[in-house]
Amino acid sequence: MKKQRNIMVQFTLITFITVLVVSFGLGEFLARRIRENLINTHIELLPRIVQYAAEDHPDFYVFMQSYPELGPSTDVEDFFYDLLTFGSITRLKVWAKDGTIVWSDESAIVGKNFSDNTLFRRAVGGEIVYSYRFSRKEENIAETNKSIILEIYTPVYKGNELVGVLELYESDSQLYVNIQKNRRTVWLLVTAAGAAIYISLFLIFYKIYQFQKQTSKRLLQTQDVTIFALAYQAELRDIVTGRHLERTSMYVKILAEELSRDEKYRSYLTKDYINDLVKSAPLHDIGKVGVPDFILRKPGKLTVEEFEEIKKHSQLGHKIMTKVEERLTFQSFLKIAIQIILSHHERWNGTGYPAGLSGEDIPLSARIMALADVYDALRTERPYKKIIFHEKCREIIISERGRHFDPRMVDAFLSRETDFNFISRKFMDDHTASSLSDVGSTAFS
Ligand SMILES: [Fe+2]
Structure with a gap:
């Protein structure tokens, strides 16, 4: 009888732990996929938006080609600040082809050269480069305490000629809210499904257990x-x-x-x-x-x-x-x-x-x-x-x-x-x- 009770306890524990592990694993897996999809969407969309927006501001090209002789016009600054209000973008760095930051809402780094930044070097070669694990590069000292999840280097062209790189930082706040919301929903759904499976299995198992208990008693x-x-x-x-x-x-x-x-x-x-x-x-x-x-x-x-x-x-x-x-x-x-x-x-x-x-x-x-x-x-x-x-x-x-x-x-x-x-x-x-x-x-x- 004690052994049979132990089997019931073991069954409950094993099912409970399995449901918990599957729920957590599946939740984590789906949350990761959702995050990757969100990030991929942003990586595809943002460079296009930047390119289209740049083409609407001819002064931007003038500024990029004449810096440092000529500062940004009001129109160019409006363009930059417009970008900063888009979605969850929290920081903008405008790079000249030589690795100098020619404009940023973080003024302390303007005029400095970070040409040894490997991500920038790839971007200036024409590649859209991103990172969603925030890197502690020298040029990122001002962002150390910010909750940033995505960093995109997008090359900007005038016709076929690359004129510079715009680096956009996205705060994780918006992304994170979406990810967490989805992760919670997934966990809840998987846990509810697990609980339903557990209850069904328990009822079946309990009936078998009762039947087996009665049979054992009669046999004994x-x-x-x-x-x-x-x-x-x-x-x-x-x-x-x-x-x-x-x-x-x-x-x-x-x-x-x-x-x-x-x-x-x-x-x-x-x-x-x-x-x-x-x-x-x-x-x-x-x-x-x-x-x-x-x-x-x-x-x-x-x-x-x-x-x-x-x-x-x-x-x-x-x-x-x-x-x-x-x-x-x-x-x-x-x-x-x-x-x-x-x-x-x-x-x-x-x-x-x-x-x-x-x-x-x-x-x-x-x-x-x-x-x-x-x-x-x-x-x-x-x-x-x-x-x-x-x-x-x-x-x-x-x-x-x-x-x-x-x-x-x-x-x-x-x-x-x-x-x-x-x-x-x-x-x-x-x-x-x-x-x-x-x-x-x-x-x-
Ligand atoms: Fe005897």
């Missing part, structure tokens, strides 16, 4: 009942059936949770692991399906040979579940089930079966199962044995600390013995309860 339930049916089938063949499988699963859960508080087991006994462990517990005696009925159902004490037959249930169960597990293509809880089935009769001191493993060579899952299984067997009435009360079970388990049981397991049991006793009473088998009623319920503690 089916898996649980299948496991229980399988385990119960083996249990039914025994002489006495009851709620052994339910109780042992609960004891296993209590022990695992108690152990998970220990630094040593914390990283191993995760919530998922404990769930798998609890799910696996009912399968511990699945191998009993292969033990002959006359032995399993024998009411009296077993002979040595019969007990040897019973002991085979660990390996038989292991064989069954290994075959089942081999058919799976993913890592499943059956790995834990197989450990439990094979090793739940091993003993800490190495005297158990089938392999005679000892200590921590016995898988932790099987060590947990061993104590849960024995406690339940002691607490349950059988045709060949009476019920053993909790206090006595406690004594037996303590006496087997470091012998049958992992010492740490016994400690965990003692920490939670009240819960063990409670479960053994609450989920007692009917036949155990009826025999107890004969001796009085106060005797059961």
Whole structure:
């Protein structure tokens, strides 16, 4: 469930970030294209306007050819100031062919020569030159603090003869307003489209998620009942059936949770692991399906040979579940089930079966199962044995600390013995309860 919630969060985050990045990238890309289009339009239009305007002012040519002997007439200055009021033009520099600035609204540079300016040199060669990254040239000291985005050098001709270069500066204010307006519109549109896509995808994804959640729940339930049916089938063949499988699963859960508080087991006994462990517990005696009925159902004490037959249930169960597990293509809880089935009769001191493993060579899952299984067997009435009360079970388990049981397991049991006793009473088998009623319920503690 947590994983599924994480998928929803991941989906939301990924979609959100993607929309944000695409929106920003597309907005930036379109804004750049708009800026380039605007600039290109200006670069195409301004030189033509300048040329036409110059042809309307014959004095301009006289001024360009006679400078510095003759200053600009009123008509020529009107022409220049008219240009300065056009669009977003904020500065005008009129260059003679030798690189001298013969007129500008910035009077400080008039009369100075900047013939080494490379842009001017290209313009005086007949090329329309522009720059929209304002360059810090010496002749631009007066414009340092102005927000200029476009600088155009436009050659001016009289007939076919180049008479000079007019350099126009455009403030970015007008251009910038247009660009920003367009950029904002693009961002808004792309973000709105992204949000619409996100909402549509979210609705589809959410429906799929709900469907998948329900399917998973049903599958898990089916898996649980299948496991229980399988385990119960083996249990039914025994002489006495009851709620052994339910109780042992609960004891296993209590022990695992108690152990998970220990630094040593914390990283191993995760919530998922404990769930798998609890799910696996009912399968511990699945191998009993292969033990002959006359032995399993024998009411009296077993002979040595019969007990040897019973002991085979660990390996038989292991064989069954290994075959089942081999058919799976993913890592499943059956790995834990197989450990439990094979090793739940091993003993800490190495005297158990089938392999005679000892200590921590016995898988932790099987060590947990061993104590849960024995406690339940002691607490349950059988045709060949009476019920053993909790206090006595406690004594037996303590006496087997470091012998049958992992010492740490016994400690965990003692920490939670009240819960063990409670479960053994609450989920007692009917036949155990009826025999107890004969001796009085106060005797059961
Ligand atoms: Fe067993």
